[in-house]
Every structure is written in C-alpha cells, then in structure tokens.
Amino acid sequence: MPTEDGTGYLLTGEKVFTGNGDIADLLAVLATAREDGHRRVGVFFLDTSDPGFRVRSRLEFMGGRGLPNAALTLDGLRVPREHVLLGEPDLPRFPPPVGSVALLSALFFNAAPALAIARQCLEWSHSFVARRSVNGRPLGDYDQVQRILATTAAEVFAMDTVVRWCLLDAGLEDRWFERAAAKNLVTVTAWRIVDRTVSLLGGEGFETAHSKERRGAVPLPVERLFRDARGLRISGNVDFLLDVQAARLLLTGRYATAAAAAAGAAPGVTTGGGAGTASAASGAASGVAATGPGADLIPANQAHLAAARQGLRRFDRVSARLVARHQDPEELFARQETLRLLGRIAAELFSVAAVLARAATEGGDQQQELADVHCTAARHRLAGLWRRLGAPDEPDYAKISRLSAAAVS
Known part of the structure; x- marks a missing residue:
C-alpha cells in the first residue's frame, strides 16, 4: 500500500523462495500495489536493513547447492517510490x-x-x-x-x-x-x-x-x-505453466493484431512492449527463414526443414481459428491444456528451426548428423502434441479429480 505522504510504499506479507534472501543487502521482490482503486504489478527493491525486514527461515533444496534461498517476512517495510517499477494499471504483467x-x-x-x-x-x-x-x-x-x-x-x-x-x-x-x-x-x-x-x-x-x-x-x-x-x-x-504463459503471449499478440486490423491500423502492430507479435510463431519462423530456401542441408535435414515450415503454417492456422472462435481472450486463456500444448508445439518448432539454421550455417558433417537426430525426435514429439491438441474427445478430468479428492478425504 502507498504511504500517506505518497513518497513510497509499505510492504506487508510473506515471501518464499527468495534467491540470496538471507545474505543480500538489496533485494528485488515482486508484488502487487493497490492504489486509487487499481492494481499494478511491479518489482520493489528492498533495503534489508529496514526494521520491517526479517528472514523467517533459510531453505534447503533437494539439490542446487550453492544457491542461498530464504523465506521472508515483511512487516510494513518502506520502499521509496523511486525504488519501484510498476506495470500499467489493472494489467496482470510486469513493466x-x-x-x-x-x-x-x-x-x-x-x-x-x-x-x-x-x-x-x-x-x-x-x-x-x-x-x-x-x-x-x-x-x-x-x-x-x-x-x-x-x-x-x-x-x-x-x-x-x-x-x-x-x-x-x-x-x-x-x-x-x-x-x-x-x-x-x-x-x-x-x-x-x-x-x-x-x-x-x-x-x-x-x-x-x-x-x-x-x-x-x-x-x-x-x-x-x-x-x-x-x-x-x-x-x-513450473515447466507446464511456462508453456501456458508462452502460448498466452503468442495469442495475445494475435488478438492485438486482429484488434489493430479492425481499427484500420497497419499490419504488424504490437502491444505491451514486446508482449505480442503479428505472427503467432514469429520466433520459430525467424529460425526457418535464416536457413533460406536453398540452404546447404543434407537430404534428411531438407525434409525436416519442409516439415518445420508446414508445422509453422499449421500453427498459424490453428491459432487464427482459436482466436476467431473465442472473441473474449480470457475464455481461451482459461483452457490451460490447449495453451500448454500450443506452447510446447511452438517451442519444438523453434528448436528445430534454430538447429537447422545452425547446421546450414556451419555445414559440418557432425552438425548435420546431430541436427538430423534432434529433428527426428522433435518431429515424433510434435506428432503426439498435434494429435492431442486436435483430439475431439477426452476424459472428464475435472470430474475424475473431484471423485478422487472425495475418495481420499
């Protein structure tokens, strides 16, 4: 919450999994500020000598030695306004x-x-x-x-x-x-x-x-x-949430492009300081484009390149249909499994594109063979992801999870 004089913010709450939390003099903590009826997500830079700062416990990981980490208690810790970076009001993302x-x-x-x-x-x-x-x-x-x-x-x-x-x-x-x-x-x-x-x-x-x-x-x-x-x-x-977030960013860019087109803006308009793109698979497409149509690839990798381009076109079509079908973005974003699968597909396509670009650039026999092995495995994974994304029916996971919870309670 903001201080009465408006010169800073007071942080109160618990924070866990804070890297260097028990040894640092200055810490960056992510938090949500409520001000003038709006919520703003931001990062707050804390002085750990403030009396409102306390290390509640030191954490020990199952591995990852040499990574100091702690659970913190913040009790009215004051952060000057100039030590805070805030996002736009009511937008659930950081600046x-x-x-x-x-x-x-x-x-x-x-x-x-x-x-x-x-x-x-x-x-x-x-x-x-x-x-x-x-x-x-x-x-x-x-x-x-x-x-x-x-x-x-x-x-x-x-x-x-x-x-x-x-x-x-x-x-x-x-x-x-x-x-x-x-x-x-x-x-x-x-x-x-x-x-x-x-x-x-x-x-x-x-x-x-x-x-x-x-x-x-x-x-x-x-x-x-x-x-x-x-x-x-x-x-x-967590890994599956990162897949969801990646797909959400891609789809947000497509929604922004659709809105800009409807408003008569030039194609390729993006919003959110890089949070959206005109192409739903622009990252992976840049890798494929880097190889060029006449890339110096062995026949197996030429086939992988053709499959990657086909996969990108399919990704673009599927994304367009999803956005057209769900006029309200939050309705689509609530479908976490759909987004998780899209995120994995986009990532696999990017990896194939980048590996082929490197193989074409370096051109050595070993790089070509390594690229072939990777792309072969990635295409098998992609086939499974596409199959799951397009499955017409699936079990009622919500019902099963409720029944399971009731059975063990």
Whole structure:
C-alpha cells in the first residue's frame, strides 16, 4: 500500500523462495500495489536493513547447492517510490523492462546450469561406455547404447544452439519468444538426458559418489545431477505453466493484431512492449527463414526443414481459428491444456528451426548428423502434441479429480 505522504510504499506479507534472501543487502521482490482503486504489478527493491525486514527461515533444496534461498517476512517495510517499477494499471504483467530482464536472467540461472549438466552427462556416458563390456562385447557396440549416446549428443547440440540463438546480437527486449521458450526447452531436455544417463550407467547411476568410492568404483555423482536437473524444471516457475504463459503471449499478440486490423491500423502492430507479435510463431519462423530456401542441408535435414515450415503454417492456422472462435481472450486463456500444448508445439518448432539454421550455417558433417537426430525426435514429439491438441474427445478430468479428492478425504 502507498504511504500517506505518497513518497513510497509499505510492504506487508510473506515471501518464499527468495534467491540470496538471507545474505543480500538489496533485494528485488515482486508484488502487487493497490492504489486509487487499481492494481499494478511491479518489482520493489528492498533495503534489508529496514526494521520491517526479517528472514523467517533459510531453505534447503533437494539439490542446487550453492544457491542461498530464504523465506521472508515483511512487516510494513518502506520502499521509496523511486525504488519501484510498476506495470500499467489493472494489467496482470510486469513493466516491459522487468519482464525482459526476467527472461534474460532465466538463460543464466536456469538454462546455463542445465546445459552444464547435460554436457557432463554426455562426457560421463562416453567414459562409462568406453570402459565397460557385456558378454564379451564392448558396450558401445550395442544398438540401444548407440542410440542413447547419439540422442544425448544431439540434445546437447540443440540446447547449446537454443541458448546461442537467444543471445545473438539481441537487445534487452529482443527475441522475447525465443527467451520465453528457452528455459523449458533447455531444462526439460536436461532432465531427459540425466534420466537417460542414470539408466545407462546402471549400478553406477543412482548410488552416491561416496558409496561408489568406498567400493572402488568411479565416483561419478550422477545422483546429484539427477536432483539438480529436476529442480531446474521448477526454478523460475513450473515447466507446464511456462508453456501456458508462452502460448498466452503468442495469442495475445494475435488478438492485438486482429484488434489493430479492425481499427484500420497497419499490419504488424504490437502491444505491451514486446508482449505480442503479428505472427503467432514469429520466433520459430525467424529460425526457418535464416536457413533460406536453398540452404546447404543434407537430404534428411531438407525434409525436416519442409516439415518445420508446414508445422509453422499449421500453427498459424490453428491459432487464427482459436482466436476467431473465442472473441473474449480470457475464455481461451482459461483452457490451460490447449495453451500448454500450443506452447510446447511452438517451442519444438523453434528448436528445430534454430538447429537447422545452425547446421546450414556451419555445414559440418557432425552438425548435420546431430541436427538430423534432434529433428527426428522433435518431429515424433510434435506428432503426439498435434494429435492431442486436435483430439475431439477426452476424459472428464475435472470430474475424475473431484471423485478422487472425495475418495481420499
């Protein structure tokens, strides 16, 4: 709430999962201000020496060591007005600079450690396979092991490509879609990789490093990476909600474009400081466009490129139909599963586009083969996502969840 003299705000409440909350002198806290009958979402920069600030408890994660975190109590903590960035009245989003900083920070705090975990898993997988044999045959001679190693290598290549794409010659508010999609793309892929690595290493995959060392095995702390990778899917918001939010941003841009067209404005009008785009799949489309129609791709990747372009056109048609069918955006935004599927589809299309663009640019045989492996798997995932999005009927999940809750209460 604002102070009586209007020079600042008083914050009261509880805040959990605050990075560096127990050690920082200055903290950024997200909160909603109520002023003149309006609600404004914003970020407040707190001086932790204020008497209204208290660390209620220090949090310990299931992994993620070296990340101080705390639950806080704020009791009338005063924040000067000049230390506050607020969004527009009654709009449920942060001011554009704050949202852009949050998207960029996710690359460093979530995507970067996820990529490091994936690279470590790839290195450990190769070293494990190189020193093991089964029934007199080197482990690396087996089909399933070869598929595991190839898939992990391709996914590390894709993760690295996505992060590079998000950082290329871009300003703070550029490439918003790619940055919104990157966190989930990289952390979910890291989870697949570390889960696959635990399976590959078998008896060395779940035992602690100390236990391995005691019995003379190579003390690889795979179980630690397992916990860390899982935590990254939650850090910075839960994975399925990020998919919903990404789709909502894309659809918001389409609603804005439709409204501008109805009002006679020029095509391509956007609103919200980068929160909308004229094309529902502009981020992924930019990646496909980068390869060009005559891109230097092997035949398999040319087929992947054609499929990606077809997927983008399909995404555009589906988005247009949804927006036309739901004149009230909130009606569409309430369909979380629809938005989750759209978010995943857009992200997969972007990853395919970026990987093909890199393969075409670098042109090496290894990059081409890695791109082929990644795009093949991504197209299988996309087929399942499209099938679920277009399913005419599905179970009554709301009813089943109520019955289940009643059964255990």
